[in-house]
Amino acid sequence: MSAYIQGRNVNLTFRPPNRRPVRALQNFDIDVNEGEFLSIVGPSGCGKSTFLNVLLGLAKPDSGDIMLGGKRIEGPGTDRAMVFQEFGLLPWRTVQSNVELGLELKGVATETRREVSQRLIEMVGLVGFETHYPHELSGGMKQRVGLARALATDPDVLLMDEPFAALDAQTRDLMQVELLRIWQEAKKTVLFVTHQIDEAIYLSDRVMVMTKRPGQAKKIFAIDLPRPRDYEMRVTREFNDLKLEIWNELKDEITSR
Amino acid sequence: MSESHALKADIAADDDLVTPGRTGWQRFESTLYGAGSIVVLLLVWEIVPHLITISAGTKLFFTTPSQIGGTLWTMFATGTIWKPLGVSASGFSLGLVLAIAVGLPLGVLIGRSRTLNAMFDPFITAFNATPRLVFLPLLMLWFGLGLGSKVVIVFIGALFPILINTYEGVRNTDRVLVNVVRSFGASEWDVARLVVVPNAMPYIIAGLRLAIGRAVLGVVVAEFFGSESGLGVMMVQAAGRYQVAVVFAGLIVFAALSLAMTALVQILENRLSRWRPQHAGNE
16 A cells, blocks of 8 residues: 555765755655645755655656655646745735635636635635735735645645745744644645654644655654644643654754765 | 835835835925926027027027927818828837847847747847847838838837847846746746746836837938838928928927837836835835
8 A cells, every 4th residue: 555645765866067066855655645734844954855856746756756645646636736935926926816816726616716726815814905915914914825825726735945034933823723724624734844852743744754855754753643733732741742852853954964 | 134125114104104215395306397498498599589680591590489389280270281190110129029028038039948049049149139120221112211111210219128138138037936936836828927927027128218219219210211201201391391390290290109109118117116116115
């Protein structure tokens, strides 16, 4: 029985013109179950984001297999959607038409698009802001739009590349709660890349620690905290023990050169 | 930063809260001063020739606002202006439309493709460094003294600002946004339509504004240099006959044309940049 998302021996080297090639992923293996929330933490530049781009179909690995639901990933597809770190909203489009972007490209009729975007705008709590432009929104609101846009095409897999990194601490806490609520409601498989161990534990079923570049899976931690999670869990002994364990694993990768 | 934007959003959501940049009176005041200075200038120009004595020979070279106004009125009333105006306007608009039709897509293409960029770059650099008007004798030889040579000279003048600005704007494209639309399965055409062109729009508008100036210049010079008909031809012929008021009338019509086109671009720009922060207050 193979996993829902399965990566085997994935290798990817960037070859920028006039510069030394950079090995981003080396013999990278990963297994993700359907409906699972998996976080990936690792030192900066370890290839976490690269892997999400490979899954999204925007980057092609040099070798190795990546399968999703038994099918090899060949390019972008509507079964996957990404929430981008710097939101990636089209500044010349309103909230509503940003949310509808994927549906528009899929050729969905205007009426259906309106219905879907309205439902998602409600879900992320942006009712009343449909005709606003991104520059009129706060960071947290922008990322809600980014989330609604990713959910609009109803993907099976949600890829999140440090989605809350650009937000202040309080907004981030709030967005984490929202994300868990939406995840429980929408039942998606989520791959969540972050630098914050707290965030990874709080959200995930499992947390993967990656080595420094070229990135490999170093260790995977199962997070057995009960769901639904609440904010108080973050101060429990169990939570902090996990945090320390993951930190110790990560520390070697950050400090060793 | 993000807080102030959120605040703005809250304010914008509340319809009756509007923060005007300038009060009505302030705006009226500056309009008044602007119009007033024009009126004073015209009055002085009109009155001075009545106060001092000018020799008949010198008088030949001068005119007054009332004479210019009268000449313009007669030209429009009798319809003699329409033919030269029509010729100049069609040379101008045909050349400009052609320049947009070629410059915009070409700018996008060479901005997106490294190969095309390498192929076109030497031509663009060389052409752009050459004053376009030096082509005029050759163009007259090839296309004659009619509409053809005029359209081509306007085209050559207007093409480069549009082409180069579009190219610059396209090079400025945010890679993240390209990845966003690609991740939704966008084709290269979708990428251009949804990201590249909207992103380059401020550059394109700036190019268009420059292009209009170049286009008017092209029409004027082509007609001064030698053309069968047009406003410029009318002006040159009138100058030969010492009809100074007619020369001024032509000048005013050219100026009015340029102003009208610039205003049109301004309207276009306002419509297209509603999403930009600095325009948020004006809408």
